[in-house]
Amino acid sequence: MKIGLRGLSLSTLSLPLLRSCKIKPPTHSYPTSRSLKPLISPCNPTVLRGFPSFCASPDVNVETTATVPPATEADSAQSADDIRNAANLLDIRVGRIIKAWRHEEADSLYVEEVDVGEPEPRIICSGLVKYIPLDLLQDAKVVVLANLKPRNMRGVKSNGMLMAASDAAHENVELLMPPDGAVPGERIWFGTEDDKDGQPEPATPNQVQKKKIWESVQPQLKTDASCTAMLGEHLMQTSAGVVVCKSLKNANIS
DSSP, X not given: OEEEETTEEEEGGGHHHHHHSOOOOOOOOOOOHHHHTTTSOTTOTTTTTBSOOSSSOTTSXXXXXXXXXXXXXXXHHHHHHHHHHHHTTSOEEEEEEEEEEEOSSOTTOEEEEEEXXXXXXXXXXXXXXXXXXXXXXXXXEEEEXXXXXXXXXXXXXXXXXXXXXXXXTSOOEEEOBOOTTOOTTOBOEESOGGGGGGOOOOOOHHHHHHTTHHHHHGGGEEEOTTSBEEETTEEEEETTEEOBOSSOOSOEXX
């Protein structure tokens, strides 16, 4: 006699052997809340594939489909206020180039002597040789970022930066221009006429460097469709009017 057991053909001679074996019937173990706990732990990026893992290091290759919630209007307003407050710590001034010449040790640099309203003119180096003819710099009104730490540029200590607009490819560069009536040394601000008197004292060069103030502000500086210099929606102003560039629209400023 033969008995079929799960596809196996066994003779009656095998029954004593089967009786002697302790065969446990198959059981199905359903997960309990205790057994699920390791699976739903946020530290298990393998099991939770497709969900953000807060315990995985940034270089773990985990597929994520969750999206970051969009910034609210309040967040955007706060960020814009922070940028503007940082910009108000920059000492941006009207300047006038007294004299300019080619750097003797660097083919790409000009050296300028610039009146920024101080007892002595400042020496500033600018990488403008490729973009602006030397004769156009002589006696030009410019915009100077005056509270940067001095830098040694091929043997010449540069004490400030001329601000300029450039296109996305950085193939065309134009200096920012204050209006004709602007006086060298006047501090430039962002906003309306009413915002002029609310400017705080500028940060020291050490603070500008340590807190990366310029790095946080610079990406928000642009020209608009009329070539006017802007910080977000705020005009770059002098007492005589707004700051512009010659022809570059929607350009970066640095």
